[in-house]
Each structure stands twice: as C-alpha cells, then as structure tokens.
Amino acid sequence: MKVLVQRIYENNKLARAREWARLLTFTGTLQVLIQALGFTCGILVIRILPTQEYALYTLANTMLGTMIVLADGGIANSVMAQGGKVWRDRDKLGTVLATGYDLRKKFAIGSLLIAVPVLLYLLRHHQASWLMSCLVVLSLIPAFFTALSGNLLAVGPVLHQAILPLKKNEIIASAARLVLLVVTLFIFPWAFVAVLIAGIPQVWVNIRIRKMTNQFADWSKQPDKEVRDNILAFVKRIIPGSIYYSVSGQLTVWLVSIFGSTIALAQIGALGRLSMILGFVSALFGTLIVPRFARLEACKKMLLSRFLQLHGGLLIFFMTILLATSAFPEELLFILGSSYAGLSKELVLSVAVSCSSLAAGFLFSIAASRNWAINPLVSIPLTLVAIVSSLLLIDISTLAGVLKFNLFVSASEVVMYFTYCVLKINKIQ
Template sequence: MISWFSLHANRARLYRWITILGSFAAVQLLVQALNAAAGFLLVRTMEKPDYAWFTIANGMSAALSILSDSGVGIAVTSIGGTLWEDRASLKGLVHAALRLRLKLAAVSSAFIAGISLWLLLRSGAGLPSAFGLTALVLAPVWQVSTTAVFSIVNRLHSRNRQLQVADLVPAIIRASLTAALALLGGLSPVSALGAVVIAQLTQYGIVRRQVLALLGEGAPQDVEGYTARIWKMVHQYLPSIIFWCLQGQLTTWLISVFASTREVADFGALNRLGIIFVVFGGPLGQFFMPSFARTSDRRRLWKMAVLLVACTVAFNAVLLFFAWWQGRWFLWLLGFKYTHLQQELLLVLTGMAILNLSAIVWAMNNARAWIRRVWISIPVTLGSQVLAAPLFDLGSVKGVACFVIVSGAVQCCYAFTVCGLGLTCPERVHAG
C-alpha cells in the first residue's frame, strides 16, 4: 500500500477521484437541502386542506413521471452504454426514446388526469382548484420526459459538472420561489405546484442546451431499429414498473379515499421527513452500487452486502431512537399544526425505515441482475396488503402507517430472500 502511494501518478489519480466524488456529494447534499427547505416551508406555511391538495397533486406528478418512462430510461442506459461515442447512433437512440415516451406520456396523462380530479374533488378541493392543479400536473410532461432522456446522455458521457448544474439551479429556483411566495402571503396549492413546474421547465432548458450541442447536427441513425429494441425492453419491465408506481402512491390514495383532508395533510407532512432517507441512500446508489455490481470475488461480495445492510440498519435504528426520544425536534420542522403527531411520527418513520432497507437490498439485487423471479414480489405484496387492510383503520394516519409497516416487512423479507439466494446460488435468480 505504501509503495502504491509513493507513485505520483497514483496519488494524482486518487486526488482526482476524491475531488470528483467530494464535489458531487456536496452538490447533491445541497440540492437535497434546498428541496427539503422548500418542502418544510410548504408544510409550515400552508393550511392543512391546502397542503392535502398539494400532496395529492404532487403525488400525481411523480406517478405521471414514472408511468411516462415505464422502463425507457433503463433501456436507453443499457443500449447507450455500447454506442455512446457514436453521435449518429446515440442521436437515433435518443429520438427513438423520445418517440416512445411521447406515446407513453399521452396514455399516462389520460389515466392520471382522471385519478387526480377524482381524488382532489373527493378531498374537498373546488372544481377550479382541481382542474388547475391537474393541469399543472400534466402541463410539463413532455419537458420532464425530454429532461429524463437527455440526462442519461450526460451520464453516459460522465459529464458530472453538467449534471450538477442541471440539478442545482432548478432546486435554487424552486426554493427561492417558494420562499418568496411564503413571504408575500401568496402560497397556495396552485402557486406551490407552479413553482415546481417552473423548476422543471428550467431544468429542461438547461439539459436541452447541454445535450443538443453534444449530439451534433448530423441525422439520427436507425431510429426504427432502436425504437423496436427499446420497446422490447419496456415490454419486459412495464408490468412491474406500473405495479411499483401504483404502490408508491398507494398510501396517499388510500388515506385520500378513506380519511379527511386533515389526515391527508398530516400524513403528507410526515412523509416530508423521507428526505432523510434520500440523503442517506443517494451516495450509495452513485458510489457503492457500481462497485457492488463489478465485484467478482465471492467473499468480497458477501462482505460488501453485510456491510451495506449493517450500515442501513444502524442508520435506521439511530434515526428511530431519536424520533422516540426527541420526536419534537422532527415535528418542529413541520410546524405547530403537526405537534400532536408524536405517535404517528414514530410509526411513519418505522415504515419508511423498513421500505428504505427493502429498497437498498433490491438495489443490490438489481446491480447483480438477481431478478429472474422478481415478478413473485407482486403477488406476495398484494397478498400481504389484502390480508393487512381489514386489520387497520385506513382512515387514520396510524392505521395507514401500520399498514405500510406490515406490507413493507413482507417486501423486505422477499428482498432478503432473493439477495440470500444471489449470494449463495446466483444461478437460481440471475436474469441471464
């Protein structure tokens, strides 16, 4: 090791990687901090009915983004990894991806629009507000889709600085607009979602300018061929993506249907604390998972898996301990309207911790392609939810939180089962 450090080239290479990773992590933490600040400002400033409607609309926006992708991003990353240096081919791949995303966005928009209007009207939003919020959900769908595809091009070329700019500037704009609206007393569900849309359009403009210059002026190559290849992969991923997209919004939809706007706002506010898990999980996805995917030594693979699970469990345990010991610190972030949610806080964070652990284990499974029987997780999850639903009051935050804990525990157990088989008998779960 000492001899390795004695070489100037090795020291320079290490310094360069530390600088890259350090700057990337710092920017990502700043982006998450800005998003968290904007989110907590909304919780503290908006009245509960207003925040409930914003929660529903924001959830619809996230669902629309996932459904509009439906595996296109995975396909572009996979195919683009072999041709990213060929401008004409890469441009053809991008054109094919945008063509498919436009079709998926059109179908998804019709589906999301109906659900959005129904949930908003059911939660007490007036017809103008329901239509206005739904329109803001649908309006930037093409720009968001284009941003997602173009961002993959930046990642394929390892353009870290451009990726940082495209993440940081919209976060600053959204946080600034939210703060200005709060100071001027103009913060409403429509204006808050409008700030999100402006940030999305800003990101679209930045990424479009970055990538169009990279693709060049030449004609795209083999668009039809790449369309067929992308669609083939999308067809394989689509059922599970749709399922997990709906799962991601299930709790918001359940409490919107069975509870009042007060409970919807309470649950949405507590979910804002999920940013803590995002900050923890982000660096793992960027730096740890690629190394886990490349490792060929079985003993090192076991060590990495055990270390990652142990660190995740330790992080979750410490967080839950502080929530139990000093829950008022967390609730202070949400404002005085939510100080009564001490018990609910611990339950919601417990559900998030279980889902966070499940997500980390599934990320390991995906990194190693241990996904041959991943479809089994769908009936397993649905079965556990059908059995759990009658046991809890889905019209209360406590009931929905307990429902998430039970469902998440089942998902986590299955994720560990697949991971264990992958570590011991990879041929039984490997996609290939």
C-alpha cells in the same frame, strides 16, 4: 515478484478508496446544499398553505409520482442498462437516448389519460371546487413532462460521471424555486401555485442538460428499431409491476385520501416532508452507484461483493436516521408548525416507511441497471400476500395503523428484491 504484485494490489485498493472518498465528499457537499434548499421549500409550503390547500398539494404531488412511474414503465432503467454497454460511443449512446425519448413521449400520453380523471375525482372528494381541481391538474402537467425529460437527459452525463454540471443546475433550480415560492405563495396561498412553481425551474435545467449531453451523445440520431425492441422487451417484463408499484408505492397516501379525512391527508404529507433528508442518499445512489453498477463486468464475485457492501452501508445509514428521529420527535415536529404537533409516534413510523420504501427502490434500481426484471407473476402475488396478511393483522382506521400497514408491505418488498438480486448474481457463470 509476489511482494511487488501485493503492493500494487494494495496501492490500487488505496487509490480506489481515495477516489470514492473524494467523490462522496464532493457530490455529498453539493447534494447537502440541494437538499437544504429543497427542504426549505417544503417547509415553506407546509407553513404557508392552509391545511385544506396542503392536502390538495399532497394529492397532486403523489399523483405526479404515480404518473412518472406509469409514463416511464422501465424505459429509463433500460436506457441506462443499454447505455452502460455503449457509453463510450457517442453515436450509439445517442441512438439509445433518442429511442428511449421517443418511446417515453408515447407512454406519457397514456399516463395522462389514466391519471387525470383519478386526480380530479380525489380532488373533488376532498372538497376542492371544479375550478381549483382543474387548476391543480393543469399546473401538474409542466412538472410531469419536465421530470420525464430530465431523467433521460441526465443518462449521458451520469454514465460519464459529469457530476459537477448536473449538481450546479440542480442547485440553481432549487434556489430559483425557493425565490419563486417566497415571491408568490405569501400572496397566492393556493395548492396549484406551489405545484406550478415546482415545474418552472426544471424547464431551464432541461435545456441546459440537453446542451451538455451533446458532448456525450448525438441527439440528431433517429430512433432505432433494434434498440426499441430491446427496450420494449424489458418494459413488457417490468410494466405490470410498474403499474402495480405506482399504486402500492404511495399506498399510505392513497388509503388516507380515500378513507381518511382531509386533515389526515395533510398530516401524512407534512410528515413525509421530514423524510426529505433521505433524498440525500437517494440522489447519491442514483448519481454514483447505479451507473457504476451498470458498468461493472459480469463477474459473480465482484458483483456480489459490491452489492453486499452497498446495502450494508445503506442499512447503517437508515438505522442512524431512525434512531435520531426516535430521540428528537418533538423537535422535528416543531419545524412543521403547530398544526402538526403531537404526531411523534406517527413521525417515527413515517420515517421507517420512507427508509423501507427507499431500500426497496434501491434494490429495484440495482436490478434494472443490469436489465434484470423480476417476473410480475412472482412479485405481484407475493406482495398481495403481504398486503392481505397486514390487513388481517393491522387496524388501518388510524393514521398510525395505515403507516404500520405500509411499513409491513414495503419491508416484504425489500426481502423479495434482495433475494432476487442475490439469486441473479449467483446465476452468473
């Protein structure tokens, strides 16, 4: 009997391994295509736009990321966590999504009111005319609202692991963006055109995802007070940190945009484009890992085992990327064009910053998927200590110095979130 039980256990492990291999191969292949299309779009924008216009484009994209974080405030993570508890019940999942969607719209207005004046100031600071500044801001709004909606619309399919339709939509949207860029950017090489094109295909994608989501969640449900209270309780714990990290997460760009030149701003944006390969593992993480981690039973041994396995694999992946970048910096810079040659040291630092920031983001997502929110009275002071310490130790008057500063800060966040997650898992009875 003991032998039989052991064989069943080994067969289950083998079956799980095969299932994960199939999922990773299937999803990875589709994601490679998506990343290839996105990378091509990014390089096309870098090579076509003049340096001044690309600097404005970098500013707009950075502000877009900040606006999305502010408008979300932890809502998407809380919806994922609550949806993970009722994902099999179409009515209850529909109530969770409808409530999150209603809250998200209100938060979005507040985000716009805060971000638009700041973006206008920075655009004017980098010699953009009033007309160009207004056009960049207006072009950002469609991308902002479609990105916000897309995050919530995908919760149902992601929880049910309906990966193929989601990835097909992403591939079509990426291909459409590439075609639009080729058609328009050679004629109108302006930053606002590139920003606007990024949001247009996503409108079509959101319509498709909403139709697909109907089989998993009932969108006719009304927002529920109890669900809203649960979401807001989580948001209240996390929003101070969200506001802080919406700034610190793009600290490199903000420092360069305020204290650096327009050329340096374009350079930091261009170097960041070469880190887009990391979007591959980021997409796999968000699509396959976070939803499954949210659905795991509250078993200390299993959660800790999965957590350590996951981050061990990420560490190996990031080290491989860094070694490859260090070995071939000139070849990678050639892709960006002659305007960005001679930035080998800065390229390696930029990729290191991206790896570290992604690791911190992954740890945050893992915690949020279980409704764990580190107290901002703990996280913000710890990060401020890291910022002040790095400012005392590092000269940030150069692009390399700013990158070293950001690497130091993001690495401290990795340590903080890793420690927090392990402590939360160990508290499980």
